Amino acid sequence: MLKAAFPGSFDPPTLGHLDIIQRAAGIFDELLVVVAENRQKKYLFSVDERADMIRRLTADYAKVSVTVCDILVVDFLRKQGIKLLIRGVRGMEDFSHEFELSMMNKALNPGIETLFMTTDPEYFVLRSSSIKELASFQGNISGMVPPLVVEAVKAKYRADTN
Numbered sequence: 001m002l003k004a005a006f007p008g009s010f011d012p013p014t015l016g017h018l019d020i021i022q023r024a025a026g027i028f029d030e031l032l033v034v035v036a037e038n039r040q041k042k043y044l045f046s047v048d049e050r051a052d053m054i055r056r057l058t059a060d061y062a063k064v065s066v067t068v069c070d071i072l073v074v075d076f077l078r079k080q081g082i083k084l085l086i087r088g089v090r091g092m093e094d095f096s097h098e099f100e101l102s103m104m105n106k107a108l109n110p111g112i113e114t115l116f117m118t119t120d121p122e123y124f125v126l127r128s129s130s131i132k133e134l135a136s137f138q139g140n141i142s143g144m145v146p147p148l149v150v151e152a153v154k155a156k157y158r159a160d161t162n
């Protein structure tokens, strides 16, 4: 059984994240999407809202399950008995950040292997932070995130302005 984890903030989940999830699910026997809660970060969506969106978006993928995590990802993976950690890369900037992160994770837990999956060219400009910025100016984000995320993001900014 080849089991892998795909950790991230997913604030909110984008078509780029979903593409990685779909492709990884095609390679591994099981894929656990780990929605991270980091108290140092400020999120638009709560960890439960982020996990709920991914659960709904991946409901048809039999190999995919979703969980939340508020401890170090490598410690979480050790507890789950998962050795493969998937991260997506959009370009060199992502790669240098992801490479450093993987070195740190290796130092913390040498048993974990980080595997990088390159983005699909269609999604390489998609970034949760830019999508939120665009939406905060009422920009059109359909085509970047699935429809249920479009609605959820719109509702957040509507609630903010009321």
Ligand code: ADP
Pocket: 007, 008, 009, 010, 011, 014, 015, 016, 017, 020, 086, 087, 088, 089, 090, 094, 118, 119, 120, 123, 124, 125, 126, 127, 128
């Ligand atoms: P984090 O805050 O942990 O970086 P993100 O939600 O921003 O969480 O990203 C989770 C993972 O998904 C990261 O490995 C990131 O590089 C990858 N990712 C994000 N957007 C894309 C995309 N458009 N294509 C491929 N990978 C992506």
